[in-house]
Amino acid sequence: MSITEPEARAYEPVIGLEIHVQLKTRTKMFCGCALSFGEEPNTRTCPICLGHPGTLPVANAEAVHFALMIAMAFECDIAPRSIFHRKNYFYPDLPKGYQISQYDMPLARNGRLGDVRIHRVHLEEDAAKLVHAGASGRIHGAQTSVVDFNRGGTPLVEIVTEPDLRSPAAAAEFGRLLQATLRRMGVSDVNMEEGSLRLDANVSIRPAGEATLGTKTELKNMNSFRFLERGLSAEIARQEELVRGGGEVEQETLHYDPQSGGLTALRTKEEAHDYRYFPEPDLVPIAPTEAMLERARAALPELPAARAERFERELELPGDTARLLSFRSELGDFFEEAIEAGDGDARSVANWVTNELPARIGGADPADTGVEPAALARLVAMVEAKEVSRSAAQEVLDVLVADGGDPRAVVDAKGLSRADTGELAEIVERAIASNQDAVDKVRAGKAQAIGAIVGAVMRETKGRADGGEVQRMIRERIGS
Amino acid sequence: MIERDQVLHVARLARLRLTDDEVDRMAGEMSKILEHVEKMSELDLDGVEPTSHVVELQNVLREDAPRGSLPRAQALDPAPDVAQGGFRVPSPGQG
Numbered sequence: 001m002s003i004t005e006p007e008a009r010a011y012e013p014v015i016g017l018e019i020h021v022q023l024k025t026r027t028k029m030f031c032g033c034a035l036s037f038g039e040e041p042n043t044r045t046c047p048i049c050l051g052h053p054g055t056l057p058v059a060n061a062e063a064v065h066f067a068l069m070i071a072m073a074f075e076c077d078i079a080p081r082s083i084f085h086r087k088n089y090f091y092p093d094l095p096k097g098y099q100i101s102q103y104d105m106p107l108a109r110n111g112r113l114g115d116v117r118i119h120r121v122h123l124e125e126d127a128a129k130l131v132h133a134g135a136s137g138r139i140h141g142a143q144t145s146v147v148d149f150n151r152g153g154t155p156l157v158e159i160v161t162e163p164d165l166r167s168p169a170a171a172a173e174f175g176r177l178l179q180a181t182l183r184r185m186g187v188s189d190v191n192m193e194e195g196s197l198r199l200d201a202n203v204s205i206r207p208a209g210e211a212t213l214g215t216k217t218e219l220k221n222m223n224s225f226r227f228l229e230r231g232l233s234a235e236i237a238r239q240e241e242l243v244r245g246g247g248e249v250e251q252e253t254l255h256y257d258p259q260s261g262g263l264t265a266l267r268t269k270e271e272a273h274d275y276r277y278f279p280e281p282d283l284v285p286i287a288p289t290e291a292m293l294e295r296a297r298a299a300l301p302e303l304p305a306a307r308a309e310r311f312e313r314e315l316e317l318p319g320d321t322a323r324l325l326s327f328r329s330e331l332g333d334f335f336e337e338a339i340e341a342g343d344g345d346a347r348s349v350a351n352w353v354t355n356e357l358p359a360r361i362g363g364a365d366p367a368d369t370g371v372e373p374a375a376l377a378r379l380v381a382m383v384e385a386k387e388v389s390r391s392a393a394q395e396v397l398d399v400l401v402a403d404g405g406d407p408r409a410v411v412d413a414k415g416l417s418r419a420d421t422g423e424l425a426e427i428v429e430r431a432i433a434s435n436q437d438a439v440d441k442v443r444a445g446k447a448q449a450i451g452a453i454v455g456a457v458m459r460e461t462k463g464r465a466d467g468g469e470v471q472r473m474i475r476e477r478i479g480s
Numbered sequence: 481m482i483e484r485d486q487v488l489h490v491a492r493l494a495r496l497r498l499t500d501d502e503v504d505r506m507a508g509e510m511s512k513i514l515e516h517v518e519k520m521s522e523l524d525l526d527g528v529e530p531t532s533h534v535v536e537l538q539n540v541l542r543e544d545a546p547r548g549s550l551p552r553a554q555a556l557d558p559a560p561d562v563a564q565g566g567f568r569v570p571s572p573g574q575g
Contacts, residue, residue, distance in 0.1 A: 025544050032547025041565040045555045046547075062544035083532045090495060092569040105532075132571060133563060146566035149555070274493055279532040287538040 011205040013236045016163035022196040028153035029125040030057030036150035049153035051095030063155035066187040068296035076111030081287045084280040093127040103277045117162040128152035168232035172225040180304040180327040215249040231256030315346040330365040337373035344380035370404030379407035391463035392416040431456035482510040
């Protein structure tokens with residue numbers, strides 16, 4: 001079979017993302033209604049966000065500020081002057097018959113996050129929420145719907161990447177970096193389940209090594225990174241099968257159902273994409289002043305990518321650990337405070353903060369638990385100084401997380417300090433005497449039989465001894 | 481020159497139902513508007529910024545401070561149909 005046969009070719013996916021981020025302002029984009037967090041429907045509306053005739057929108061200064069911060073975080077070129085456009089279409093979630101968005105003069109262009117180029121960043125308003133009130137509750141089965149305008153007019157930043165992603169896993173990884181970055185900046189809750197972070201993906205395939213792009217399809221509203229990855233994999237497989245079978249990919253919008261793993265085409269009317277954009281006459285241009293830019297620059301914290309790099313370079317943390325500490329910035333903050341307290345080696349402290357701590361607190365912020373960063377650092381230092389065994393230290397951490405306090409006090413109160421060598425020697429002696437069977441096996445070459453003796457010692461010391469040291473002492477004593 | 485089917489396309493987008501006579505009339509009027517705009521391209525406009533707004537203002541921004549919303553009953557008052565505290569509408573996509 002020749003390499004040019006379609007069925008023998010290797011294909012590479014080309015993926016770009018379109019991301020919508022709800023900004024964490026206090027009020028809506030163009031009116032003074034407070035943002036809604038699960039309030040009763042239609043209790044956060046006014047004549048402006050309901051689109052009553054004769055009302056005038058005025059842009060929210062804080063939304064512009066957040067958008068500028070985002071543009072800067074992604075190293076974009078910020079437009080000296082950008083304008084709003086009306087994007088016209090009819091849908092019940094859009095009271096004015098148009099969405100105020102940005103079109104050919106967006107706030108910012110040409111940025112990057114990690115190795116992915118950012119095409120553009122712009123500001124717009126969110127649509128209202130449609131609750132489908134019909135029998136089946138699904139769009140096509142329902143007879144009527146109920147519109148809740150609480151969400152309508154919420155400030156959104158739309159971020160469009162260049163098609164620089166080459167695998168579903170890379171797309172998900174980029175999404176996580178973006179989420180961590182925006183969360184760190186405090187400009188959005190970036191919660192995919194609640195819809196404050198929404199992802200659409202464009203995907204096409206092409207023979208590996210070719211430069212031209214294939215026809216792309218769009219996957220709408222992927223509501224977790226896991227589903228994004230799975231949906232993309234399913235769509236890439238579908239396109240490959242289609243092309244290998246001699247077919248052609250059709251440009252369409254698809255919905256991925258994570259339950260069934262199936263992809264269904266969304267019905268789109270041909271003219272639906274004829275948005276007849278025109279400049280919004282009710283809003284004036286945004287021309288960021290030096291003061292606005294300076295304020296945005298000053299508000300930017302150290303971002304996760306830079307922080308991870310610093311942890312790797314300055315503290316010589318492994319890449320995975322550095323990334324986890326940066327992506328979960330509350331763990332990173334806790335870690336840095338612990339390091340500043342001066343006790344404990346950075347790598348060991350990082351290890352405890354990224355493994356033992358999440359094992360106990362899950363996704364919670366350690367600042368909301370009893371354990372103080374300095375206390376954890378002291379505990380790690382005690383383990384290093386062999387004042388307490390690793391397993392006893394784990395028990396101490398349980399107490400610290402639940403009740404707080406000082407690790408040394410917990411060790412003393414619970415009698416967890418490490419068994420001293422004399423005491424340990426006696427215990428080892430007893431364990432050997434009562435496990436003669438295991439001793440014989442070890443001597444006969446069955447090395448793993450030593451586990452029974454070690455276990456006996458650990459039980460006796462209630463974990464106050466170090467497993468490695470116990471093994472060494474047993475081996476010495478029985479001469480194996 | 482605007483053709484009849486272009487008028488019908490725009491009418492469909494704007495959800496307007498036009499009679500045959502109206503379609504002809506609109507085709508004529510819309511053509512005239514375009515001709516008028518066409519006339520402007522006779523001018524040398526190199527280096528002239530496109531006008532997006534007639535007043536010379538920029539950065540008209542509001543402080544991010546809540547101003548209170550309408551009571552729900554008042555918000556829903558003009559609605560032709562109300563259910564479950566919301567505006568009831570025919571479900572989209574029902575043709």
